[in-house]
Amino acid sequence: MGRTREAVTNTIKICKDRDVLKEYLESREKEVVDMMMTLFDEEQVMRAYVESEKREAAEKAAAEAAKKASVISAIEMCQEIGLPVSETIKKIAGKYKLEENDAEAWVWKYWK
Numbered sequence: 001m002g003r004t005r006e007a008v009t010n011t012i013k014i015c016k017d018r019d020v021l022k023e024y025l026e027s028r029e030k031e032v033v034d035m036m037m038t039l040f041d042e043e044q045v046m047r048a049y050v051e052s053e054k055r056e057a058a059e060k061a062a063a064e065a066a067k068k069a070s071v072i073s074a075i076e077m078c079q080e081i082g083l084p085v086s087e088t089i090k091k092i093a094g095k096y097k098l099e100e101n102d103a104e105a106w107v108w109k110y111w112k
Helices: 002-017 022-080 085-095 100-110
Strands: none
Touching: 002 022, 022 085, 022 100, 085 100
């Protein structure tokens, strides 16, 4: 935060030197510094939130991809050992905590 405050105060100094809002900045410099620091803090919080959301979305996508691969593998294994479709649906529904109609859709989609 020290570097940020220094950058803010340097920016205000440059503005005063160039006669940009000089009178206002001279009379309210502390208030302007506080406002700019607050804005910076809010921006940092927003960036952290966005990064967190991106990370969560990536983790969720990876988990879904892993589940899909696992379900497909289980369906193929059931088929290879000769389990009937109806039993495969029940196994998939139970193992992956799916509604039976969802498990059925998966099985028919990946049954070869």
